[in-house]
Amino acid sequence: MEKFVIKGGKRLKGTVRISGAKNAAVAVLPAVLLADSPCVIENLPEISDVTAICNCLEALGSKVKYLDNTTVEIDPTGVNSFVVSAAMAKNMRASSYFLGALLGRMKRARVAPPGGCNFGVRPIDQHIKGFEALGAKVSIENGMVEARCQKLGGGSVYLDVVSVGATINIMLAAVKARGTTVIENAAREPHIVDLANFLNSMGANIMGAGTNVIKIRGVEQLNGTTYSVIPDQIEAGTYLVAAAATKGDVTITNVIPKHLESIIAKLVETGATVEQGDEDVRIYLKGRAKKCKVKTMPHPGFPTDMQPQMATLLATADGTSIITEGVWDNRFRYVDQLTLMGAQVQVDGKTAVITGVEKLNSAPVKAVDLRAGAAMIIAGLMAEGTTEIEEIQHIDRGYEKIVEKFTALGADIKRVTDSEAGGLFKAN
Ligand code: EPU
Secondary structure, three states: OEEEEEEOOOOOEEEEEOOEOHHHHHHHHHHHHHOOOOEEEEOOOOOHHHHHHHHHHHHOOOEEEEEEOOEEEEEHHHOOOOEEOHHHHOOOHHHHHHHHHHHHHHOEEEEOOOOOOOOOOOOOHHHHHHHHHOOOEEEEEOOEEEEEOOOOEOOEEEOOOOOHHHHHHHHHHHOOOEOEEEEEOOOOOHHHHHHHHHHHHOOOEEEOEOEOEEEEEOOOOOOOOEEEOOEOHHHHHHHHHHHHHOOOEEEEEOOOHHHHHHHHHHHHHOOOEEEEOOOEEEEEOOOOOEOOEEEEOOOOOEOHHHHHHHHHHHOOOEOEEEEEOOOOOOOOOOHHHHHHOOOEEEEEOOEEEEEOOOOOEOOEEEOOOHHHHHHHHHHHHHOEOEEEEEOOHHHHOOOOOHHHHHHHOOOEEEEEEHHHOOOOOOOO
16 A cells, blocks of 8 residues: 655745646546547546546547547547446546436446545435436436436426536536526536536537536537646645645646636635736745635635645634535545644534644544545645655545655655555554
8 A cells, every 4th residue: 555655844835737627537538428539638637537537438438549648539439338337436426427428428328326535425316307307217226327218308407406516417418419408506617617618619509607507509419629628726726725834935837817716815814925827826825824714615616625625724823713614514524634633623513613723743644535635745744744644545536746746846745655654554
């Protein structure tokens, strides 16, 4: 097993280039199944979730060719299977997008329930509601989600909860359906807009992505295209928070600053100075961070996927901060790990009260999920002494070259195997 070993206490300084967005890539790649000819997808992040989706596309019968580390050519013309097995689906949440994409392509999909981060129950009732509104029958058979129909027609769907996944899945199923589909109370995340742009560049007719009403006029055919995925809002936010947490001075490049507004607003409240360029953002923080209140919400609110990282920064802020989780039922599982490092956090339901301490101490901790793992790295960078982080496979799902990027900013972080680690865990 691999671990990260971090010697904390160094201020991050320098420039880091942000990779393509995980949550856009994992929607755009399955959407290639809807094309009648090959697509080239550029600016993909080099992360294990992307590899998993590409493997899945290959297993379904697509030809997948890596043109370089971040560009892949996918020819979906030979796809002959509608089954995504449990082995293929187990490690990623986005496997559910194969339901919408295969339904749109083959009018039939059998997909194992998705894996991914554990935030308590992760229902797909809104996805199913959408498929049914388009005329599909959905059932659970032998532990697999089965969706099928003779033909897909347009339909109106009001989402009872704002769901990124349901919005994407309904778009995928509706884009080649006969007639017009309207999704109300749709999610507005940047990756929803990116998927719509990708589908439109293939010949789809999608309007309103980025607002809460999306209208999709079904088209007969989608053609292959070349498309570049947007930069990763959450990777960008993670480096901004890490910079502030280490009282550093960091410029992130290849970003869309508009996507970072809610994150930047909170960082400014903590006392950071933020300078925005066209495609870059510089942040620096002098002195101790100030307390603040954060409530996570669907876009354009503060992203839930930045909540653990922000809580970590606030762990050493001056004063008491309050974080309210407005998206997931159970996204404070990382708090136990943070308290091992000396943070003072009280969780009551969906609220965490963080009493800022002077400093964090190193400790052996775990990445309980992807963003929790990023938070542990930030905590390790802030802490005095050597921190070891276990279960880093969660982090590899979503952060490209994280050791290399933090090292280039002056951090002392290494990826080691169990036998090379300093023995912090063996002592326990
Ligand atoms: N929900 C339902 N029914 C559904 C779908 C969702 O009740 O059918 C609820 C969920 O339980 C949750 C809320 O709606 O309380 C929002 O869930 P959503 O469907 O938006 O989440 P998701 O599509 O499963 C994506 C990201 C997550 C991110 C959430 C919220 C991807 C692959 N995943 O998940 O990202 O936390 O949106 O923004 O896009 C991450 O990148 O670390 C990550 C977990």
